[in-house]
Amino acid sequence: MGRSAMPERAAQLYAAATELFIERGYRDVDVADITARCGVGHGTFYNYFRNKRDLLESIQSRTVEELSAAVAGERPPSDWTCRAxxxxxxxxxxxxxVTYIAKNRALVSFVVIAAPGVDEQAYESVLAAYDQLGAQATEFLEVGRRQGWIRDSVDVRIAGQAVVSCVLMATFPMLVGDGADVDPEPIAQACAAFLLGGMRRVLPDS
Incomplete structure (x- = not known):
């Protein structure tokens, strides 16, 4: 469940676990550390979560949900009247x-870089998230293809995955960097120019 839907105590445990996983790494944190940071008894934890692994799954899924919601457009495709x-x-x-990643870089770094190394299930969760975000990008690109703004020969499923890869790799330096502020604008502009420029339908001279 999303953190916004959690009871207050569960949300506190979730926040504490997230902070500790980022600070120390997943393997160096146990349930006692999480409850101690919240100032609650050990048994309270199990009223809301099965185990530490349950929390990791929640953190992974919620981060993907937030990122997906951040990039979802507010305007329906019918509002787009031209390629511009x-x-x-x-x-x-x-x-x-990029803005979401920049504001949550420590969290995204943990989910994208550290969490996949926990176990096979965590690794599979990252692959599923990649597919989910890729499908979201594919849906957007399919609209462009139907309108004639993207070449018919483009495999929009693969292109959607490429969009996710491009944005992720463009932000990778901030995920492994020193925490310096990053301006999302030039990164977004560069990704858009690179990705859409290569897919544009070239019309014959009239």
Whole structure:
């Protein structure tokens, strides 16, 4: 369940676990550490979570849900009347993705880089998240193809995965960097220009 839907005590445990996993690493944190940070008894933890692994799953899924919501557009495709508006919407979505990552870099770094090494299940969760976000990008690109703004020959499923990869790798330096502030705008502009520029339908001279 999302943290917003959690009871207050569960949300406190979730927040404490997230902080500790980021600070120390998943393997160096146990349930006693989490409850101690919240100032509650050990048994309280099990009123809300099965075990530490249950919390990891919640952190992974919630982060993906938040990122997906951050990049979801507010305007329906019917509002896009020309390619310029479509490109502007794509750029805005890339900007929102980069902004979310920049604001939550420690969390995203843990989910993307550290969590997959916990076990096979955590690794599979990251792959599933990649597929989910890729499908979201694919849906957007399919609209562009139907409108004739993207070449028919483009495999939008693969292109959607490429969008996720491009944005993630463009933000990778901030995930492993020193925590310095990053301006999302040039990253979003570069991703949009690179990705859409190569897929644009080239019209014959009239």
């Amino acid at each position: 508006e479509y490109v502007a919407e794509f750029t805005d979505r890339a900007r929102r993705a």
